[in-house]
Amino acid sequence: DAGVIQSPRHEVTEMGQEVTLRCKPISGHNSLFWYRQTMMRGLELLIYFNNNVPIDDSGMPEDRFSAKMPNASFSTLKIQPSEPRDSAVYFCASSATLAGFYEQYFGPGTRLTVT
Amino acid sequence: EDQVTQSPEALRLQEGESSSLNCSYTVSGLRGLFWYRQDPGKGPEFLFTLYSAGEEKEKERLKATLTKKESFLHITAPKPEDSATYLCAAPHSSASKIIFGSGTRLSIRP
Numbered sequence: 599d600a601g602v603i604q605s606p607r608h609e610v611t612e613m614g615q616e617v618t619l620r621c622k623p624i625s626g627h628n629s630l631f632w633y634r635q636t637m638m639r640g641l642e643l644l645i646y647f648n649n650n651v652p653i654d655d656s657g658m659p660e661d662r663f664s665a666k667m668p669n670a671s672f673s674t675l676k677i678q679p680s681e682p683r684d685s686a687v688y689f690c691a692s693s694a695t696l697a698g699f700y701e702q703y704f705g706p707g708t709r710l711t712v713t
Numbered sequence: 714e715d716q717v718t719q720s721p722e723a724l725r726l727q728e729g730e731s732s733s734l735n736c737s738y739t740v741s742g743l744r745g746l747f748w749y750r751q752d753p754g755k756g757p758e759f760l761f762t763l764y765s766a767g768e769e770k771e772k773e774r775l776k777a778t779l780t781k782k783e784s785f786l787h788i789t790a791p792k793p794e795d796s797a798t799y800l801c802a803a804p805h806s807s808a809s810k811i812i813f814g815s816g817t818r819l820s821i822r823p
Contacts, residue, residue, distance in 0.1 A: 602756075640814075640815045641757070641813040646810060657810075689756050700747055700811055701747075701762060702759060704756030705756050706755055706756055
């Protein structure tokens with residue numbers, strides 16, 4: 599299995615631009631998570647999907663952030679407009695609920711830099 | 714408030730020098746305690762799940778233990794390849810999500 603796939607791996611953009619991060623979960627996993635990691639705040643859960651439905655988006659920082667999961671094999675996290683404080687590493691993770699909700703498999707991350 | 718706290722923040726050991734990492738938690742009705750390893754530039758990698766006090770899990774040079782208030786990750790005779798950040802996490806008591814600790818950055822000198 600290829601594991602969780604994220605793209606792009608690195609993104610540099612200017613303040614005010616739209617940014618779209620992409621994730622392909624492990625085949626057969628039906629839970630998908632978006633996290634943000636910074637030195638100051640550590641690893642924070644942004645939003646969680648189960649069977650393609652958003653379950654908990656309480657971690658999404660503000661309306662500039664949105665996430666979608668149109669099917670079981672693809673999810674996007676969009677930031678519009680982007681701000682310098684959004685600079686972080688964004689991880690996508692997936693889990694197979696029946697095997698253990700909390701045994702999450704993380705992708706390699708997207709390092710976002712907003713100038 | 715649910716919290717997961719790890720100590721020390723950083724630990725430098727000589728190869729072969731055994732030690733322990735600590736994870737303390739204040740989560741009502743604990744439903745599991747998880748350990749992850751994170752290498753630089755990569756996502757966290759799942760290591761262990763512990764569900765009840767007294768439980769132990771082992772993997773190579775690592776052994777995780779759980780009490781009612783904390784978990785320890787014991788590393789025996791570590792090698793340089795064990796250098797990484799080790800994260801512990803616990804499910805939030807009232808929400809279907811995980812709370813991660815800030816991690817312990819472990820460095821093993823050859």
